Amino acid sequence: MEWVLTATGRSPTNIAVIKYWGKRDEALILPVNDSISVTLDPDHLSATTTVAVSPSFDRDRMWLNGNEISLSGGRFQSCLREIRKRAGDVKDEKKGVHIGKEDWEKLHVHIVSYNNFPTAAGLASSAAGFACLVFTLAKLMNVSENEAALSSIARQGSGSACRSLYGGFVKWVKGEEANGSDSGAVQLVDESYWSDLVVIIAVVSSRQKETSSTSGMRDSVLTSALLQHRAEIIVPKRIRQMEEAIKNRDFGSFASLACADSNQFHAICLDTTPPIFYMNDTSHRIINMVERWRQFEGAPQVAYTFDAGPNAVLIAPNRKVAASLLQRLLFFFPPTPETKLESYIVGETSILQEAGVQAAKDLDSLPLPSEVKDKNNVQKYPGSISYFICTSPGKGPILLSEEHSLVNPATGLPFK
């Protein structure tokens, strides 16, 4: 075994508040409209990736969440090719490593990646994953390009991955060039700009096999009679309004726009042939809960947004409202009796205290939400949510120290 050189990075996931749905170029992953997202705290939702290079490696290989996966897909190949093309000279005197930029074409890499959240939960794991792959490969290969260029490369792995190259609020500019060179993300504001926001994700139980977003958006582009109108007329206006709302930390406008755009994205899915249903009855009940609360208070209390699955991402303006939201969620969607509280609410769980819930028994004494009209006929839905993740807006990708490496330097393979 010759030397093994590694780099390890961690990248966040993100959730769109103005949605990306529809490609104008399938191969280059160029979208039909701009989108805006908020990056989520990598402590709770992120991918960690180690990329290793060694003259001993005879081919590129990758392990995801402990299982080796094929790198033959065009999306992985695009990212590897684009980064290799831009690789620089790398020297590590201690290890006696001298790699000229022309050498990278002949060297192979081992990639090991983990998500700190269940992939199956449908929480944009590919966004975090491809952002992390591109970011970490670029570090290993001493690519001098800025984040904008890396964002554009990550886009070719998974569209929404381009937005995970930055923290805070991020806009993916669709661009105009046919080769996609101007299609990538820019940061609108960093994660400290609107730091009061609290995010609660409801991971909804579902047995339904979902349509992949790749094939779903292809079908929508081909068959939805409404998609083009949305992309050309409605989204450009909403993008401007959303940028303004974020700049002014105007939560009312932010929430109205985010909810309307999430619903419109799902409307486009429904307008597709065959129709795509990502939200289920539980998703609808969460929306109805939020809407009734809003109507009672006369102003938006929290925003909701749903990606290509039934999970709700709920955004509260501050911890106080987030605690009220969590009370409501636990009131209407309690755990089943056999579920432990600590596995039902994960992430930044300190918000539980503010919600007055310290132990499972406290769930029985949650206050009746003020907006409930018929106190004698309250419908609850135990077991319809798998668990909640409490988190907040977060930062972009970071490089981790060697102690976080997922590759055993003695073997070049993942640690067992």
Added chain:
Amino acid sequence: MEWVLTATGRSPTNIAVIKYWGKRDEALILPVNDSISVTLDPDHLSATTTVAVSPSFDRDRMWLNGNEISLSGGRFQSCLREIRKRAGDVKDEKKGVHIGKEDWEKLHVHIVSYNNFPTAAGLASSAAGFACLVFTLAKLMNVSENEAALSSIARQGSGSACRSLYGGFVKWVKGEEANGSDSGAVQLVDESYWSDLVVIIAVVSSRQKETSSTSGMRDSVLTSALLQHRAEIIVPKRIRQMEEAIKNRDFGSFASLACADSNQFHAICLDTTPPIFYMNDTSHRIINMVERWRQFEGAPQVAYTFDAGPNAVLIAPNRKVAASLLQRLLFFFPPTPETKLESYIVGETSILQEAGVQAAKDLDSLPLPSEVKDKNNVQKYPGSISYFICTSPGKGPILLSEEHSLVNPATGLPFK
């Protein structure tokens, strides 16, 4: 008690295959787009209404399904006013009745109406009801106007009622006049033109309180960013295509258009603030079942369409396909063990024989649908459908003989 003169009529309900959603005038009930419907067989889904007049009546009164209801609503008043305005002379020598057309303004009516299907099932009972009210009032009052004029009056009771004045396939022309005079229905073809069609309605179990279509479409007009585009650009084209499909009895085009337009109507509901969910998980599963079947066969097998509720209206091109459809429905959505077969499938139940189901035990030996891919992992949903109604396209309103009267001539009140 002086003389009581009665007329009794029966009117069908109808289901839109190009949807009406959105009014341009709330008071006159003028729609934002044309719509096309198929009238359903009144034997299975209709309203029967007796209108009685007597000098003994001191005010207008109405009983619906056995309960007296208020006639003070603007919609009843519009229909009564418009018909009274057009009333003619009526003579019944046997009863010694002489009513001059000018007398109708001073005479009061008693209206008794029944639906032969559950109102709560959300099956356009108001369409049948208002069509029947207007049709029967017009008969009693010897109104000489043609069906087109009556259709325009029924429209002011409930928009879709204007389409229930005819059998077969019916188009509601939105009209251009501000006073609504040119907004009413015309018959495209009568019920004998495409008589092979079979309709199966799945009445879906639901505890959810639904948004009324009146308030729902008001919200959509005010808030949906997509509705205007649908009404102005998409529907006019679909109306032309649907007329062509009906004229040619082209079931493939008919089904594709009907399904797409049902889905787009629900997409507009979802694009409304707050979003409106009429379909639930069971509705989605019925659609997925139909779409998988279509994909397996490579062509549309049956059409589905959903109104403002979770119930599915499924249209098969002929009895053979309808039998296959019923097999599939009973396979995936069996009754609960305590449900009797004869209360689970009602209406034109002879189709059951062709589906090979003569007794409840036959439900266990229904064939596995050919399109099922994973035979070891079939998901069934017992109890998620209340019952099925088997029916077909049907005729328009008819006058019934006196023996069908719902009013006791001795009292002027409903028979007990």
